[in-house]
Amino acid sequence: MLQAARTKGLNIYTYSELENANGFVGNFDVKIRKRARFVTNDCNGCGACEPVCPAISSNEFNEGLNPRSAIYTAFAQAVPSIAQIDMTKCIKCGLCQKACELNAIDFDQKDEIQEIKVGAIVVATGWDEYIPPIGMLGFNIYPNVITQMKLERILAPNGPTIGHLARPSDGKTPKKILFIQCVGSRDLNKNTYCSSGVCCMISIKNTKLIKQHYPDCEITVAYMDIRAAGKDYEEYFTASRKEGIRYIRTNISKIEENLENHNLIIKMQNTLRDSKKFQENEFEMVVLSCAMTPPRGIKKIQTLLKLETSRDGFFKEFHARLNPIDTKIPGIILAGVSQGPKSIAESISQGRAAASSAARLMSKDKFRIALIRAKVDKEKCAKCGLCEFNCPYNAITLKDDGADVDEILCRGCGSCLANCPSEAISLRYYKENQYEKQIDAILENT
Amino acid sequence: MAGTIRAQYPATIRPIRINCTGRVTPSLMMRTLGKGADGIIVAG
Structure with a gap:
């Protein structure tokens, strides 16, 4: 990201959104709203303002697991390294102004609209994690039921626990963990699609990671089907099983909580065994492997660019098999999960394909259109x-x-x-x- | 589409390719019925 920011001729508009887009291939007029940070570019990211700020709210970057002040940098490696003020939380006490040696804080800053002309637009809007309805599998009622993204932040070295595995209720390292696959996906009542095996692979990765750091931790994965399709994926899955991670093919419908210690009691049956008996197990933490869903702002981009979406809610490509990169509108190209759930490797492939598709369009002086008009x-x-x-x-x-x-x-x-x-x-x-x-x-x- | 999925359909159906169902005008439909067609399926 830093390298991209330093490349000449590449302008990155962070903390900005698309306001309007008109025109056609080769001649798009795009309006970008650069939202006010209330901090000028004089900021050098020293962080002196953060500890003095009295307005505390939850940190979105860490999935709400730790607090942040109203003036903050999104995360340590954020580009550009400039603080911003969350005006919905700010109490305008002015303490940050006093703490800032560079006088970079400007409470009067306004949103800026920048108009630029572009030849092609690459839509790379990414994805959001599926939010289960409150109470489904204990989500949002039992503290030790967390989603995969929260676990990612807990395990991250730059996360709220500096990489130490700790469960939310008491901060202890859980000894028995259950991963539940396909939450909100492959379900006729929710999302019918499979998130392209991404949640399977994230679970396998995290089970391996936890097992490496805490070898005495018992990990179970409750799955429908493990979709480890891709180069080296199946070997990765086999390696995880060899390390002692239990995989049980089952469908979990209900989770109950042990009120004394906030452990979770789950009844499940192994559908691959002959005796379909329900067994009661107690786990110290449950991780919901949630589906990849279209980003929550997709409707706005869709109406602005007049794009189509497929039945799963992601943007529709020109042709699902023959041209999954371009859209039906010449000059608008898709990259990554904006087109459908996919892994990092596939997203990179599509990103590069999108770049070359745009380059092919832009390198010509003329653009041919059919005369059916x-x-x-x-x-x-x-x-x-x-x-x-x-x-x-x-x-x-x-x-x-x-x-x-x-x-x-x-x-x-x-x-x-x-x-x-x-x-x-x-x-x-x-x-x-x-x-x-x-x-x-x-x-x-x- | 019927061809690619190998679907069988009666030989009395005559397809006319249109670039968009929005293109079908009432006058075309009236003409078709007036010339003796039993019915029209606008599909797409």
Whole structure:
């Protein structure tokens, strides 16, 4: 990230969002809202402001496991290394202003809108972890039921416990841990898709990691199917089993809590055994391996860029098998999980593919389009505006002399001409009389 | 689509390719029915 920030000719807008996007391939006009940090670029990230801040809230970067002050840097390696103030939490006491030697704090800073022209847009919006409904498998009611992302933060050397495994209720290292796979995925009532084996592999990785640090820890993984498809993945799974991690094929529906010590009591059956007896087990911590879901802000990007989404909620690609990189809109390209759940290796492949797809578009001086475009007979046009209203691609604008079709934005669907009461619009190569001839020829002998 | 999934359909169905179902105008439908077709399926 630091390397990218230092590369000349590469502008990174952090803490910013897409405000508006217009235009077409090669000529997009993009508006970016640079949100106010309330800290100017003079900040050198020394961190003197953080300990003096009295407004404390939970740290999103660590999944709410530790506190942070209202003035903060997102995480230690954040680029650029500039603090920001969370105005929903700030009490405007001004203590940070006094602590800052560089006078970098500016409470009057406003959001800035920057307009830039770009040739192509790569959508790489990533994903969010599925949030189970409160109470499902004890989520959000029992303190020792955590999600996979929380466990990642607990195990991270830069996390709230500096990498020491500790369960939330009492901070002790759990000796019996259960991982539950497919929470919110492969479930007809929630998400029907499989998160591409990513949650399986994260669980396998974390079981191995915990076992390495705490060899006496008993780890069980409750799974539906372990999807270890990919280079070296199956070997990784086998290695984890050899290290003594128990994998039980089962479907867990209910978790109860032992009120004395906050341990979790789970009844489960091994569906691969002949005797389908339920066994009661007590675990000290339960990790829910939740599905990858589309990011929560996907609707906004979708409406701004007029993209389609697939049934799973991720952006729809040009063709699921033949071209999973481009979208149906020329010049808008997908990368990573924005198109569908995938692993890091696959995300990198798609990111590089997206970059080369954009480079191929931009290296040419000309862009070829098919001539199947709507054409307006301006003499017949009554300027009613129905075509403008019905155009799914925003290609039609009503001007003084009649409707005007933007030939690059137009995709030749014909919705405008079907709705035109004055029959002023025609579609090249798909004219009304061409269809009439086809119908007449087919029904000649009836 | 019917071809790729090897679906069988009656020989009396005559497909006409349209670039988008939004393109189908009422006048085309009326003409089809008027020329003697029993029905129209707008699929896509």
